[in-house]
Amino acid sequence: MQRLMDKGLEQLTATVFKMGEVAEKALTIAIGGFVKGKDTSEDVHELSEVLVAMTVEVEEKSFSLIAKYQPVASDLRIINSYMKIAYDFERYGRYAWDISYLGKRFGKLDSCDKWVHENIGVMGEKVLQMVKISNTALKSFDTELVKIVTETETEVDELYSQCLNKIVERAEITNECTVTNVLVVRYLERIADHATYLTEAVVYIATGKKASLR
Amino acid sequence: MSNLEEKMSSVNLNAWFGQKQVLKDISMSIKAHTVTAIIGPSGCGKSTFIRTLNRMHELVPGARMSGQILLDGTDIYGNEVDPVRVRRRVGMVFQKPNPFPTMSIYDNVAAGLRLTGTKKGKNLDKVVRTSLEQATLWDEVKDDLKKPGTSISGGQQQRLCIARAIALQPEVILMDEPCSALDPIATAKIEELVVQLKENYTVVIVTHNMQQAGRVSDYTAFMYLGQLIEFGDTTTVFENPKSELTEKYITGKFG
Numbered sequence: 001m002q003r004l005m006d007k008g009l010e011q012l013t014a015t016v017f018k019m020g021e022v023a024e025k026a027l028t029i030a031i032g033g034f035v036k037g038k039d040t041s042e043d044v045h046e047l048s049e050v051l052v053a054m055t056v057e058v059e060e061k062s063f064s065l066i067a068k069y070q071p072v073a074s075d076l077r078i079i080n081s082y083m084k085i086a087y088d089f090e091r092y093g094r095y096a097w098d099i100s101y102l103g104k105r106f107g108k109l110d111s112c113d114k115w116v117h118e119n120i121g122v123m124g125e126k127v128l129q130m131v132k133i134s135n136t137a138l139k140s141f142d143t144e145l146v147k148i149v150t151e152t153e154t155e156v157d158e159l160y161s162q163c164l165n166k167i168v169e170r171a172e173i174t175n176e177c178t179v180t181n182v183l184v185v186r187y188l189e190r191i192a193d194h195a196t197y198l199t200e201a202v203v204y205i206a207t208g209k210k211a212s213l214r
Numbered sequence: 215m216s217n218l219e220e221k222m223s224s225v226n227l228n229a230w231f232g233q234k235q236v237l238k239d240i241s242m243s244i245k246a247h248t249v250t251a252i253i254g255p256s257g258c259g260k261s262t263f264i265r266t267l268n269r270m271h272e273l274v275p276g277a278r279m280s281g282q283i284l285l286d287g288t289d290i291y292g293n294e295v296d297p298v299r300v301r302r303r304v305g306m307v308f309q310k311p312n313p314f315p316t317m318s319i320y321d322n323v324a325a326g327l328r329l330t331g332t333k334k335g336k337n338l339d340k341v342v343r344t345s346l347e348q349a350t351l352w353d354e355v356k357d358d359l360k361k362p363g364t365s366i367s368g369g370q371q372q373r374l375c376i377a378r379a380i381a382l383q384p385e386v387i388l389m390d391e392p393c394s395a396l397d398p399i400a401t402a403k404i405e406e407l408v409v410q411l412k413e414n415y416t417v418v419i420v421t422h423n424m425q426q427a428g429r430v431s432d433y434t435a436f437m438y439l440g441q442l443i444e445f446g447d448t449t450t451v452f453e454n455p456k457s458e459l460t461e462k463y464i465t466g467k468f469g
Contacts, residue, residue, distance in 0.1 A: 075465050
């Protein structure tokens with residue numbers, strides 16, 4: 001038997017899953033654009049704004065469900081987690097825009113260190129992989145996938161550290177290179193953190209356990 | 215909270231009405247100065263369970279029980295134990311407010327003490343006032359003590375019944391769906407009162423209202439078909455229940 005709350009929960013779930021798709025798209029465009037030296041800021045900004053509006057929508061739907069049905073147990077865990085996850089997706093959008101804006105602001109950075117640029121590309125791929133896997137884990141409440149995200153986050157953290165070291169070593173190239181690369185690796189590292197938070201929420205939904213995976 | 219002193223407990227409790235077994239091997243510990251909520255679908259044995267806690271179950275023709283109910287470590291069903299004394303120590307408030315219809319507000323609260331002859335005159339006045347104060351009713355009725363107990367609102371009548379129970383200075387107060395006949399405002403007052411009461415008493419409350427159990431209780435027991443399915447601290451039971459049956463019941467996915 002369908003409960004009165006189920007329809008609202010289904011709508012909320014659909015909105016959160018849609019946010020995941022939009023956020024993944026924004027990051028794919030932004031990271032791909034940065035690696036190829038292409039200005040994607042307009043498209044990414046648009047997607048980022050969509051995510052901001054959808055976060056508000058998730059909050060409103062969640063509050064309405066709480067006020068109307070006073071959910072408990074797995075219902076409560078889902079709603080609570082969806083609000084947190086919506087924030088993670090909103091941050092994805094913001095970081096995607098930040099990354100794409102750097103391309104617009106500083107243009108092509110051909111003279112920057114090749115090693116750093118290549119490794120930012122590797123880091124970007126790993127981060128996108130984390131985003132995709134955590135989205136899949138969310139849709140299936142699959143806690144097994146969480147391990148892959150956690151392992152990849154460790155690799156991203158290692159690359160972040162290596163890139164920072166290299167940027168400091170080669171800081172003499174140009175100030176634009178230094179600023180851009182520091183910011184991009186920082187944004188990528190933060191996106192990876194949010195992908196990990198998201199999987200922590202998946203664990204909480206599925207098991208009720210508040211895991212700290214970082 | 216697990217370090218709290220135990221006030222009451224049931225040990226391998228079974229109960230029957232005639233041939234029908236309504237409670238099956240229930241063992242549960244009730245901590246002193248806490249509120250324990252008993253939840254579960256109609257007919258699961260909630261009311262029967264709390265009625266075994268003050269020997270009211272045995273008043274029903276054909277009813278019997280086995281196992282133990284311990285109050286401060288002593289079996290209240292022991293041969294030497296006076297059931298009237300047990301019911302004084304373990305008071306009961308019922309679903310529907312039931313003040314004595316022919317008595318005034320004052321006399322309703324004083325009735326138990328007069329019957330037992332324990333308080334008279336000014337002492338009686340003092341106990342009536344204290345009981346009404348503890349039931350958060352004094353300010354509302356202090357000028358109308360001679361009016362009939364049935365002349366006040368349903369919510370006030372229920373608090374009058376709580377004052378009547380308190381007047382006998384019980385140690386445990388059992389409440390069987392005390393808000394089911396009340397509007398939301400009166401319900402909120404009773405809920406506030408329940409939380410206050412645990413300072414001086416141990417409270418066990420049967421409720422059909424999940425949110426009420428969540429709001430007022432420290433521990434929650436979920437019963438189903440006469441069995442205790444889950445017992446734990448209220449936050450855990452409502453956020454992350456261990457039993458799938460509990461999950462289904464509290465989220466309304468039952469049946």
